[in-house]
Amino acid sequence: MAAVQQMPSVPTGVPRQAAAASDVLDIREAEGASSGSDTADTALDTPVGMSGLAIGSKFGSGPQRGDTRIVVIVYGRDQEEIISVFAEVLGKPYCKRPNFEAISIADKERVIGIYADNAKADIGSRNTDLVVAINSHCVSLGMPPDSALSEQCDYEFLYTNTPFFRRDLSRFISFTLGQINHHQTLMDKPRTYFISTTFPDVRVALPNIDILTVGSDAVEIRVDLLKEPLADGAFAAVPSLSYVGEQVMTLRQRTELPIIFTTRCQRENGRFPMDNPDLYYQYLYRAIQWGVEYIDVELWLPETIRKRLYERRGNSRIMSAYHDFSSTLKWPTPEAQAIYAESCKYADIVKMITYINDRNENFELEYFRSKIRAEYPNGPPLSAVNMGEMGQFSRTQNHVFSPITHPLLPVIAAPGQMSAAETNAALSMLGQLPKKIIYGITSPSSRSGTPQAPFYVKCFNELGLPHQFAVVEQQPKGPNRVETWCNQKNFGGAYLHPPLSYASLISKSSFFSSLGDGAGPILTDAARVIGNFDTIIVRSLSSPPQSTEVSEPSSPYHHQNDNGNGSSHSVVGGSGTLPPNTQLVFDNASWRGILSTLTRDLAPSAYFGRTAVVLASSSDDAASAVFALGALRISKVYTVGFKTPSALAGDMIIEPFNSLESLQKARTVGAHDDFASPFVIISALAPEKGNLVGLLLRVFGSSKSPPPDTTETTINASSTRKVFLDLAADSGSGSFASRKADPGIVAEQSGFAVYGSSDVNAFTTVETLRLLVGQNVPYSFVRLAGGRSPF
Numbered sequence: 001m002a003a004v005q006q007m008p009s010v011p012t013g014v015p016r017q018a019a020a021a022s023d024v025l026d027i028r029e030a031e032g033a034s035s036g037s038d039t040a041d042t043a044l045d046t047p048v049g050m051s052g053l054a055i056g057s058k059f060g061s062g063p064q065r066g067d068t069r070i071v072v073i074v075y076g077r078d079q080e081e082i083i084s085v086f087a088e089v090l091g092k093p094y095c096k097r098p099n100f101e102a103i104s105i106a107d108k109e110r111v112i113g114i115y116a117d118n119a120k121a122d123i124g125s126r127n128t129d130l131v132v133a134i135n136s137h138c139v140s141l142g143m144p145p146d147s148a149l150s151e152q153c154d155y156e157f158l159y160t161n162t163p164f165f166r167r168d169l170s171r172f173i174s175f176t177l178g179q180i181n182h183h184q185t186l187m188d189k190p191r192t193y194f195i196s197t198t199f200p201d202v203r204v205a206l207p208n209i210d211i212l213t214v215g216s217d218a219v220e221i222r223v224d225l226l227k228e229p230l231a232d233g234a235f236a237a238v239p240s241l242s243y244v245g246e247q248v249m250t251l252r253q254r255t256e257l258p259i260i261f262t263t264r265c266q267r268e269n270g271r272f273p274m275d276n277p278d279l280y281y282q283y284l285y286r287a288i289q290w291g292v293e294y295i296d297v298e299l300w301l302p303e304t305i306r307k308r309l310y311e312r313r314g315n316s317r318i319m320s321a322y323h324d325f326s327s328t329l330k331w332p333t334p335e336a337q338a339i340y341a342e343s344c345k346y347a348d349i350v351k352m353i354t355y356i357n358d359r360n361e362n363f364e365l366e367y368f369r370s371k372i373r374a375e376y377p378n379g380p381p382l383s384a385v386n387m388g389e390m391g392q393f394s395r396t397q398n399h400v401f402s403p404i405t406h407p408l409l410p411v412i413a414a415p416g417q418m419s420a421a422e423t424n425a426a427l428s429m430l431g432q433l434p435k436k437i438i439y440g441i442t443s444p445s446s447r448s449g450t451p452q453a454p455f456y457v458k459c460f461n462e463l464g465l466p467h468q469f470a471v472v473e474q475q476p477k478g479p480n481r482v483e484t485w486c487n488q489k490n491f492g493g494a495y496l497h498p499p500l501s502y503a504s505l506i507s508k509s510s511f512f513s514s515l516g517d518g519a520g521p522i523l524t525d526a527a528r529v530i531g532n533f534d535t536i537i538v539r540s541l542s543s544p545p546q547s548t549e550v551s552e553p554s555s556p557y558h559h560q561n562d563n564g565n566g567s568s569h570s571v572v573g574g575s576g577t578l579p580p581n582t583q584l585v586f587d588n589a590s591w592r593g594i595l596s597t598l599t600r601d602l603a604p605s606a607y608f609g610r611t612a613v614v615l616a617s618s619s620d621d622a623a624s625a626v627f628a629l630g631a632l633r634i635s636k637v638y639t640v641g642f643k644t645p646s647a648l649a650g651d652m653i654i655e656p657f658n659s660l661e662s663l664q665k666a667r668t669v670g671a672h673d674d675f676a677s678p679f680v681i682i683s684a685l686a687p688e689k690g691n692l693v694g695l696l697l698r699v700f701g702s703s704k705s706p707p708p709d710t711t712e713t714t715i716n717a718s719s720t721r722k723v724f725l726d727l728a729a730d731s732g733s734g735s736f737a738s739r740k741a742d743p744g745i746v747a748e749q750s751g752f753a754v755y756g757s758s759d760v761n762a763f764t765t766v767e768t769l770r771l772l773v774g775q776n777v778p779y780s781f782v783r784l785a786g787g788r789s790p791f
Contacts, residue, residue: 086136090603092111099121103131112131136159139245168249168252171291174603177605210784214420217401221262223262245290265298294318299322303345368384390416421462443474467492493772524585590760596766614638619642619643636676639655683727683728701722763779
């Protein structure tokens with residue numbers, strides 16, 4: 001059971017200066033208070049060496065501008081409302097046109113709708129450099145969609161009128177237009193896994209999909225294993241595109257994980273017939289049109305088909321697949337290298353799998369893997385494993401998309417597959433996953449707002465990780481003692497709630513300042529610009545040298561005396577000091593939690609060039625939100641209650657609301673320019689400041705959405721609902737004096753889409769677990785474990 005350790009406090013930041021009265025809006029003035037002043041603190045001093053990074057820079061797989069062509073939605077009878085939904089998700093105005101020929105460069109910032117029957121006339125002659133055509137079809141109105149439009153459009157979106165529809169659309173359009181792409185982030189992970197849904201109907205898997213996908217970075221849909229029922233009670237020999245499309249749609253609506261689309265042939269332990277290679281192209285290319293992230297393309301297919309799929313893959317990634325069940329492939333032979341070389345031509349990932357009868361072939365595979373890395377340094381990542389019980393060792397050594405199974409699956413996809421828990425247990429037994437202690441470092445005021453030990457223990461157990469988790473607590477007063485937990489031989493990382501100032505920590509700790517030969521811990525770009533960190537990651541540079549063991553303390557809560565130089569070697573459940581070949585990386589996961597929340601129902605482009613308002617009592621509280629807005633290419637931010645450091649502002653225009661007059665001026669400007677009107681409002685104020693937040697929501701909100709445009713002209717304002725994100729305690733917690741003061745309720749009444757801290761906390765937890773243990777725990781699982789449905 002995780003223990004709660006009492007810990008002396010950590011100073012919350014470097015000394016701050018009082019803000020000038022003209023820099024910030026007097027919160028009590030806005031609330032109509034009779035006396036007093038509640039001006040905000042200024043920003044943290046920027047640590048020495050912090051560069052003024054542009055927030056709009058590319059951070060991993062952050063939002064990108066992507067495909068800037070005009071989005072054209074082809075819609076059927078009684079489906080024209082889909083145009084406005086696409087426009088809302090993209091944050092653009094919309095209109096209808098009679099045909100493709102009527103579209104011009106003047107429609108560049110609009111979403112265009114064309115009725116299906118009209119689109120057929122000239123879709124083949126459309127200007128593909130100007131427009132991207134998406135065939136939309138509501139499956140509730142019957143299947144299949146018009147086959148001619150399916151084939152000729154660039155993409156196809158199948159949907160249902162369900163609660164999952166909007167989220168699915170946001171994911172689809174963001175991916176197909178290249179505004180988001182998680183591939184590079186996955187390839188940067190130490191290990192990636194995918195699980196195969198071996199169900200004849202994916203709907204059978206949905207009740208357990210959240211548990212099934214714990215530990216997986218992607219989910220594979222085995223199209224060849226799907227069983228489409230026929231009217232006579234039999235099953236189709238090959239499931240129709242119509243049936244497969246519905247299956248893909250259903251799966252994508254219920255998981256945020258990337259999907260791998262696989263049509264495994266009969267020779268490679270699948271059920272797809274091999275007498276018609278064109279059939280594979282038909283299904284695989286349609287998967288690209290459906291916006292599937294990974295397409296499994298078998299190497300035996302004719303080169304013309306593989307080449308064409310690769311050239312037309314859009315933002316999807318091609319996994320070249322080779323499976324040998326005959327045990328004829330031997331890793332040391334030139335044939336194995338030739339297979340990799342041939343696969344490289346048209347692949348983003350190369351997958352090679354064979355069946356073995358000798359355990360020594362596992363070591364031959366590891367030599368082959370190292371040889372490929374040496375001879376093809378710029379080649380596609382290699383995913384290679386040996387099948388069968390004797391080949392299970394190779395599964396522990398594969399780092400790229402290792403196939404895993406789960407006890408809840410009806411059958412395993414291939415002989416010798418192991419679950420994520422079994423794989424991690426094996427790695428632990430091999431000494432490649434040593435037991436560590438991971439901490440949650442909290443303060444008394446934040447205990448209720450941070451994930452607690454039972455959840456992390458549940459995740460560790462579900463993943464089969466050997467680690468121990470403990471919550472330790474800082475006290476309001478006393479010297480800095482974060483190094484108490486970090487300076488241990490078995491320290492495995494920590495999350496901190498609330499975050500800590502990097503500058504303050506380094507200035508007060510000789511332990512942290514001495515790391516890296518005096519350079520200090522490594523800072524990620526996010527932690528450097530934001531100025532504080534909430535995650536400490538342990539990175540081992542090499543195998544640690546053998547050292548003299550330090551005696552174990554008699555109690556896990558034993559504290560040694562301070563050594564006199566500000567560094568403490570006390571331990572909680574551990575012993576020794578941090579190994580000399582270990583690096584500590586400081587990161588900030590909160591901003592990605594905010595980013596994921598803001599882009600859950602909207603594409604990143606909905607925020608590009610827009611205006612935002614951020615309310616907070618200090619720049620510490622606002623920093624992660626401002627950084628996330630910069631990543632979304634927000635052009636201007638109005639601030640209330642704090643002063644923004646220049647490094648954090650980046651390319652954004654920062655303007656404080658320093659009076660009610662400045663508030664009214666912003667409202668007047670926004671009335672004539674949709675992009676100048678605040679589109680997103682983020683509050684990090686405590687619940688007792690709810691009246692101020694409500695004031696701004698009423699000022700910049702709207703009681704109703706703009707009217708839909710059903711003519712052949714466009715409206716100037718986007719139909720997208722504005723966004724309110726409340727980073728304080730969720731509404732309904734009893735923190736607000738009355739429901740009228742609850743910002744969430746005020747926001748809904750003012751026409752905002754509302755998100756709360758529970759959404760951000762769940763997404764942040766997903767990111768934190770990925771950083772600390774390198775494993776993926778889906779957002780839906782985090783929400784369910786917290787007792788709330790993700791939908």
